[in-house]
Amino acid sequence: MEETVQQYTSVFAKPKNLRRRKIVNSTMLFLCVVAAIISILPLFYIFFYTTKSGISSLNWDFFTQMPKPVGETGGGMANGIVGTLILVSLGSLIGIPVGVLSGIYVTEYSGGFFSNIIKFVTDVLSGVPSIIIGIFAYGVIVIPMQGFSTLAGGFALGVLMIPTITRITEEMLKLVPQSLREASLALGVSRWKTTLQIVLRTASSGIITGILLAIARAAGETAPLLFTAFGNRFWSTDLNQPIASLPVQIFNYAISPFDDWHKQAWAGALVLISLVFIVNLIVRIVTRDKFENKV
Amino acid sequence: MTEEQLNIISLPDEDDSVDMREMEIIESESTGKEYEVETKNLSVSFNERPAISDINLSVRKQTATAIIGPSGCGKSTFLRALNFMHDMIPKSKVTGEILINKHNISEYDTVDLRKKVGMVFQKPNPFPKMSIAENVVAGLKMNGNKEKKNLQEVTENCLKQAGLWEEVKDRLKSPAVSLSGGQQQRLCIARTIAVQPEIILMDEPTSALDPISTQKIEELIFNLKKEFTILVVTHNMQQAARVSDHTAFFYMGKLVEYSRTRRMFTNPKEKLTEEYITGKFG
Numbered sequence: 001m002e003e004t005v006q007q008y009t010s011v012f013a014k015p016k017n018l019r020r021r022k023i024v025n026s027t028m029l030f031l032c033v034v035a036a037i038i039s040i041l042p043l044f045y046i047f048f049y050t051t052k053s054g055i056s057s058l059n060w061d062f063f064t065q066m067p068k069p070v071g072e073t074g075g076g077m078a079n080g081i082v083g084t085l086i087l088v089s090l091g092s093l094i095g096i097p098v099g100v101l102s103g104i105y106v107t108e109y110s111g112g113f114f115s116n117i118i119k120f121v122t123d124v125l126s127g128v129p130s131i132i133i134g135i136f137a138y139g140v141i142v143i144p145m146q147g148f149s150t151l152a153g154g155f156a157l158g159v160l161m162i163p164t165i166t167r168i169t170e171e172m173l174k175l176v177p178q179s180l181r182e183a184s185l186a187l188g189v190s191r192w193k194t195t196l197q198i199v200l201r202t203a204s205s206g207i208i209t210g211i212l213l214a215i216a217r218a219a220g221e222t223a224p225l226l227f228t229a230f231g232n233r234f235w236s237t238d239l240n241q242p243i244a245s246l247p248v249q250i251f252n253y254a255i256s257p258f259d260d261w262h263k264q265a266w267a268g269a270l271v272l273i274s275l276v277f278i279v280n281l282i283v284r285i286v287t288r289d290k291f292e293n294k295v
Numbered sequence: 296m297t298e299e300q301l302n303i304i305s306l307p308d309e310d311d312s313v314d315m316r317e318m319e320i321i322e323s324e325s326t327g328k329e330y331e332v333e334t335k336n337l338s339v340s341f342n343e344r345p346a347i348s349d350i351n352l353s354v355r356k357q358t359a360t361a362i363i364g365p366s367g368c369g370k371s372t373f374l375r376a377l378n379f380m381h382d383m384i385p386k387s388k389v390t391g392e393i394l395i396n397k398h399n400i401s402e403y404d405t406v407d408l409r410k411k412v413g414m415v416f417q418k419p420n421p422f423p424k425m426s427i428a429e430n431v432v433a434g435l436k437m438n439g440n441k442e443k444k445n446l447q448e449v450t451e452n453c454l455k456q457a458g459l460w461e462e463v464k465d466r467l468k469s470p471a472v473s474l475s476g477g478q479q480q481r482l483c484i485a486r487t488i489a490v491q492p493e494i495i496l497m498d499e500p501t502s503a504l505d506p507i508s509t510q511k512i513e514e515l516i517f518n519l520k521k522e523f524t525i526l527v528v529t530h531n532m533q534q535a536a537r538v539s540d541h542t543a544f545f546y547m548g549k550l551v552e553y554s555r556t557r558r559m560f561t562n563p564k565e566k567l568t569e570e571y572i573t574g575k576f577g
Binding site for chain 2 (some may be wrong): 112
């Protein structure tokens with residue numbers, strides 16, 4: 001009995017290694033803060049540097065004019081901006097439904113072997129270098145259609161988006177508690193309505209984040225477009241023709257020997273970043289959870 | 296706790312006759328009612344391992360039946376078998392017969408069956424992305440009932456029936472998760488009765504709640520049994536004694552004893568039941 005009392009009092013007594021514990025604690029905290037700062041620094045630096053280098057060439061013409069031939073100053077990237085929008089939309093049309101639906105299938109409907117295969121394959125697919133996906137699209141679409149096309153570019157971006165969206169959909173659906181599914185089923189709601197209106201709705205903000213990540217990544221991809229959408233110095237919105245895109249145009253301008261084009265490339269990079277940012281913002285606002293700030 | 300129960304058990308010696316007479320009156324009141332839920336040799340196994348075996352139990356219309364027993368004895372498994380919840384779990388097997396309103400449940404479509412047999416779960420589980428009002432009519436809405444006026448009426452009626460109306464009538468549009476745990480559980484009950492089931496299964500509906508919320512839910516069960524047939528799984532023996540007409544005692548996947556609640560708590564037939572009720576194990 002006395003021993004236990006002593007044990008209890010020793011809990012409240014000052015431990016011997018208190019000083020050491022405090023030092024370890026503050027050191028670890030410091031390291032965490034440093035790591036957090038390091039992780040956001042590149043973004044700020046990129047944003048700052050692109051703005052600084054690109055803002056001087058950014059004007060109304062940049063958005064409305066076509067590229068000028070070498071030697072002439074001015075001109076813009078109107079075709080590239082529209083091209084990127086078209087390509088990313090096409091990619092989303094393929095990537096979002098396939099990604100979300102396969103994510104739903106894996107978590108909600110298939111158990112066991114087949115879903116493990118899908119998980120493994122999507123993991124491998126997300127690790128495939130984007131240029132290989134470009135070559136794949138080249139083989140599947142460009143060769144049979146006998147020419148580079150917007151369609152092939154969109155397809156490549158779509159394939160690129162699928163694994164990201166599938167995996168995130170799957171992870172988000174797993175987070176939805178089983179009790180909500182049961183609650184809905186117990187109300188006499190059918191399985192597919194439960195999946196659509198309860199499970200998907202509950203996980204929606206996470207899935208939307210995943211989709212936005214995939215879109216952002218696709219918008220910045222250059223490699224898979226080189227073999228597919230190819231690039232176009234002229235205005236085109238024809239799905240069967242090659243189309244310009246910001247990343248490819250930035251790439252071509254950046255490796256050119258002309259100072260003027262370098263500046264344009266910076267401006268293009270700035271537009272690309274802003275475009276991704278704006279799309280992000282719009283989607284966030286539109287799909288905002290009506291209860292977000294009320295709980 | 297044990298002492299109090301021992302008291303209850305030793306009480307009948309003095310006024311046994313009165314008690315028995317009273318019991319007979321209650322008995323005659325409800326014996327006229329038809330059986331709403333009947334199980335015949337109901338067994339459920341997971342992964343070939345039996346969870347409950349050969350349960351024969353009949354529940355009369357508009358009564359409350361408590362199911363008690365130690366953890367892992369198959370109470371919840373039994374309850375969930377009644378509205379086919381096991382078909383979500385792979386490798387589960389249900390054998391034997393379940394009759395709802397004299398019809399074998401294999402005659403029902405699963406979805407239709409669940410409209411008749413509602414369920415309230417252990418942890419309150421309102422739909423997080425819906426408001427209070429939306430939660431109440433969620434079942435109706437998802438089943439295709441979209442008349443706005445009708446839905447408003449249902450919302451009010453069901454919330455009143457669940458004893459929640461006065462507390463939430465000014466904030467029907469706020470999120471359901473902003474309610475307290477006890478309120479959420481009553482909301483879940485309102486949501487269940489909105490579908491107009493005949494039977495309500497409750498799986499430890501108060502085990503996550505504080506005593507005051509528990510009391511409210513118990514009063515609610517007492518009122519609801521005028522209209523619905525209620526089966527409630529509980530770990531709390533006083534609760535079983537307070538709210539139920541009949542009590543079933545499960546142990547190791549078997550139904551040990553099933554009788555009138557008052558008889559069960561005053562004069563159990565089986566030794567095992569007595570030991571459990573008096574807190575000697577479990």
